[in-house]
Amino acid sequence: MSSPQQIAQSFQQALNLSGSPSNAVSTSPTQSYLSQYMQLSKKPTKALKPFSTGDIKILLLENVNVTAINIFKNQGYQVEFYKTSLPEDELIEKIKDVHAIGIRSKTKLTQNVLQHARNLVVIGCFCIGTNQVDLEFAAKSGIAVFNSPFSNSRSVAELVIAEIITLARQLGDRSIEMHTGTWNKVSAKCWEIRGKTLGIIGYGHIGSQLSVLAEAMGMNVIYYDILMIMSLGNSKQVDSLDELLSRADFVSCHVPETSETKNLLSGPQFAAMKDGSYVINASRGTVVDIPALVQAMKAGKIAGAALDVYPHEPAKNGEDLFVNSLNSWASDLCSLRNVILSPHIGGSTEEAQSAIGVEVASALTKYVNEGNSSGAVNFPEVSLRALDLDAENTVRVLYIHQNVPGVLKTVNNILSNHNIEKQYTDSRGDVAYLMADISDVDLTDIKSLYEQLEQTPYKIATRLLY
Ligand SMILES: NC(=O)c1ccc[n+]([C@@H]2O[C@H](COP(=O)([O-])OP(=O)(O)OC[C@H]3O[C@@H](n4cnc5c(N)ncnc54)[C@H](O)[C@@H]3O)[C@@H](O)[C@H]2O)c1
Numbered sequence: 001m002s003s004p005q006q007i008a009q010s011f012q013q014a015l016n017l018s019g020s021p022s023n024a025v026s027t028s029p030t031q032s033y034l035s036q037y038m039q040l041s042k043k044p045t046k047a048l049k050p051f052s053t054g055d056i057k058i059l060l061l062e063n064v065n066v067t068a069i070n071i072f073k074n075q076g077y078q079v080e081f082y083k084t085s086l087p088e089d090e091l092i093e094k095i096k097d098v099h100a101i102g103i104r105s106k107t108k109l110t111q112n113v114l115q116h117a118r119n120l121v122v123i124g125c126f127c128i129g130t131n132q133v134d135l136e137f138a139a140k141s142g143i144a145v146f147n148s149p150f151s152n153s154r155s156v157a158e159l160v161i162a163e164i165i166t167l168a169r170q171l172g173d174r175s176i177e178m179h180t181g182t183w184n185k186v187s188a189k190c191w192e193i194r195g196k197t198l199g200i201i202g203y204g205h206i207g208s209q210l211s212v213l214a215e216a217m218g219m220n221v222i223y224y225d226i227l228m229i230m231s232l233g234n235s236k237q238v239d240s241l242d243e244l245l246s247r248a249d250f251v252s253c254h255v256p257e258t259s260e261t262k263n264l265l266s267g268p269q270f271a272a273m274k275d276g277s278y279v280i281n282a283s284r285g286t287v288v289d290i291p292a293l294v295q296a297m298k299a300g301k302i303a304g305a306a307l308d309v310y311p312h313e314p315a316k317n318g319e320d321l322f323v324n325s326l327n328s329w330a331s332d333l334c335s336l337r338n339v340i341l342s343p344h345i346g347g348s349t350e351e352a353q354s355a356i357g358v359e360v361a362s363a364l365t366k367y368v369n370e371g372n373s374s375g376a377v378n379f380p381e382v383s384l385r386a387l388d389l390d391a392e393n394t395v396r397v398l399y400i401h402q403n404v405p406g407v408l409k410t411v412n413n414i415l416s417n418h419n420i421e422k423q424y425t426d427s428r429g430d431v432a433y434l435m436a437d438i439s440d441v442d443l444t445d446i447k448s449l450y451e452q453l454e455q456t457p458y459k460i461a462t463r464l465l466y
């Protein structure tokens with residue numbers, strides 16, 4: 001019989017957890033990372049140590065906040081940090097070996113990129129939007145995705161309030177004039193916002209927060225959403241986008257990027273708006289058709305616009321918006337009066353970034369260390385209370401599988417030699433996730449337990465924590 005050390009060694013080779021290249025696992029790239037053991041206990045009785053938190057490699061891109069780095073380092077994870085996003089070829093190289101990746105809105109985790117991830121267990125979007133990740137492919141590959149659903153909502157809402165006043169007072173133009181030495185004191189077509197109507201498209205976390213701030217400043221608020229949503233304050237939900245457009249002096253978009261929201265505001269919608277009204281977009285660049293906006297502004301229909309997001313955004317600071325041929329509208333837009341352009345800074349405040357860092361890093365840590373998927377955006381949400389590390393011979397089984405009949409029968413048959421202390425399972429679409437704490441496990445049996453689970457049909461990923 002093999003000694004525990006020998007078993008540990010063979011596990012390390014087979015599972016490629018030692019950091020050195022391994023070709024012992026002859027599965028496809030998306031399968032090979034799924035087979036992982038993790039030992040959280042430092043107890044000397046558990047001599048078998050195929051995987052510890054110190055083996056976890058995490059790649060952080062796009063200047064994810066230091067609060068997150070500290071949380072990961074406190075866990076003992078190996079952290080590789082970059083201030084920017086990476087070009088696709090570099091990203092593919094880097095993603096091959098890491099167990100977790102943290103990104104913001106720029107990094108595109110497409111199927112093409114994700115299929116190279118051999119060990120990836122979890123993705124953290126340190127922002128609200130998750131449209132930059134192929135969520136379905138990730139789920140089917142057993143990769144959970146987490147985001148921060150509201151930690152930057154207030155920051156975006158405050159920016160939009162600033163933009164409403166700036167547009168109403170043509171403040172951007174006055175400032176540019178003063179910077180070039182021109183004194184141009186005017187009141188024509190400059191307005192108070194008190195008593196004006198703000199039309200909010202998308203009354204979610206940001207839209208509703210904006211509603212409260214706008215009403216506090218004396219605005220009337222109407223909103224349009226595909227869902228019936230309780231109105232805050234005196235705001236009123238309207239039945240159609242057209243009704244909102246025909247009544248609002250300021251229209252602000254706060255919808256996600258979906259196929260339905262692509263060019264949500266285009267030529268016909270600008271035509272339906274009030275003469276001299278204003279457009280604000282701090283949601284996603286695909287939501288407003290910029291060339292159509294330029295036309296509407298040139299025609300004098302729209303009196304001003306504030307854009308924080310664009311269909312093709314530069315990957316890093318210092319890059320020129322104009323050099324991207326896909327942004328052929330850029331010089332036209334910049335030549336217009338009363339247009340505020342900001343570089344996707346809606347959520348970029350110290351408060352928001354620090355809170356997002358804590359929130360997403362905590363979710364990732366819980367998933368890696370405990371398998372807890374509460375709050376995942378693409379994955380069944382399963383959690384059991386923290387693994388009892390003091391309980392001798394207890395193992396947490398994390399088993400991700402295709403959502404088809406008969407799988408639980410097979411799995412519970414495998415687990416039936418042990419005492420199942422707790423078990424929880426849930427499914428989402430085609431993917432299901434089972435978590436079970438089993439006791440009375442002889443550590444020398446773990447290899448066999450693992451191998452049996454790995455050999456089950458419809459398995460996507462297995463992890464054993466002990
Ligand atoms: N500029 C920035 O820095 C920044 C920061 C944070 C978020 N965002 C963007 O803002 C978006 C909104 O954020 P949120 O937190 O308020 O999201 P949310 O999910 O809380 O709210 C979005 C709302 O839009 C509604 N909606 C969806 N499709 C719609 C449609 N076709 N028409 C009308 N309503 C529709 C939803 O029902 C929901 O109520 C995010 O998806 C993100 O892309 C940008």
Ligand SMILES: O=C(O)[C@H](O)COP(=O)(O)O
Nearest residue numbers: 104105106127128129347
């Ligand atoms: O989705 C978001 O939260 C915003 O678009 C902010 O993205 P960022 O973190 O890349 O600035």
